[in-house]
Amino acid sequence: MSNKKSLVTFILNVVKISKSDAEQIAEAFHFVELKEKEFLLHEKQVSDDYLYLENGLMRTFLYDLEGEEITIDFFTENNVVFEITSFFNRVRSEANIQAITKCSGYRISYKELNALFHDKPAFRDFGRAILVKEFIASQKRNYGMINRTAKERYQNLLATKPQILRDAPLKFIASYLGVTDSTLSRLRKNL
Amino acid sequence: MSNKKSLVTFILNVVKISKSDAEQIAEAFHFVELKEKEFLLHEKQVSDDYLYLENGLMRTFLYDLEGEEITIDFFTENNVVFEITSFFNRVRSEANIQAITKCSGYRISYKELNALFHDKPAFRDFGRAILVKEFIASQKRNYGMINRTAKERYQNLLATKPQILRDAPLKFIASYLGVTDSTLSRLRKNL
DNA sequence: TGATTTTCTTGCCTTTTGTCAAGTGAATTC
DNA sequence: GAATTCACTTGACAAAAGGCAAGAAAATCA
16 A cells, blocks of 8 residues: 555545545556646647646646637645546647646546546546536636626635645736736735 | 437437437436426525426526626536536535526436436446536636636627527626626627 | 846726616516 | 516716836846
8 A cells, every 4th residue: 555645535535435445546546746837738638647636736728819828727735637628538638737836646547547437336436526526616616707806806716725826926826817917916915 | 219319319429329328318317398487496405407408598597795696607408407516416506597498308316317327337428428528618618708808708608609699688698797787788789 | 146037016098897877668567 | 558667778987907018026047
């Protein structure tokens, strides 16, 4: 049994399965590290990483029509990281996934994930629970972005994921919140 | 074999399984109709409907802090309709789902869905494909809403789901786009 | 250490969107 | 069919956010 305690704990928090099932699932994952600014996924590649992020901060981003980077989402410690479209549909990714800080965690490939999905009923429940959890998070984000001013969105981010404001540069946060750098800088000043 | 041709076609478009598997899955669904303005789900209930919408237009909405209705999402023909948090986590819903026009389709309950999930491998693939599909749609919506002006968001909706603009009242669309009724009315005028 | 680049802040002005309130017209009701 | 309600529009003004450019501060590099 390798040292995947945090992953086992994460699995047990996501779905009601036995500890030994959780440990067997965790066993299938492989340790990975990423340096600051290293990419987990480059656009136009087919993603093959389903990652549990144990330490660090990552982001996913793409380029808008003017060629500007738009940060779509941040990933914090103790969450899964994957580009769902590319990973599950086996198509080239439109987005990039990049480590903001040094990161470490455990990954499995698409092939490994499917083998588990077919062989281990407990993993099916885990897989579904993760999809449901991430889907809900995406919907919540939708709701939190619309019908709110930039200031409220910023305050919400401050309250829910302060590590992002600590570790990510202003321009990543600005594009994530849908405002310009200038506007975010001014918002900050008034708080 | 009842008349569920559109559902079978829908299933076959979502996941690569055999026609007979798709027909067996469709068999488990039950026909339902909803009158205009009728609710599929009221807030504070636990959702028990996983619905394939064959005809009509629906929306999901909740109330903001000022007690105003906020339309979160629209559901169009030939899509699935469910409140993921309440349905999968068996918790009371914070959202309402309501028919805008007269609607018809086919539903299954949580219990029925899980029985299929455990007994029919083809349904597992279907279930996962639906979650992936809806998750991607949610992410796309996120991306389409941020970093765009209200006018661009409106034009995008016009291009992608014109039936919404045809059948939903202005106030539903305005809150969905995150603007006031007045602003949407003015946007329309300039087009 | 000093030079260079990158990140962030700020001022000035414009555009977008919101607020509030009044008004029109259509649909519904009694 | 008059009254009421509902959906939408419009005007006048206010607030929020953006565009652009200059400059300060911080990080990186040589």
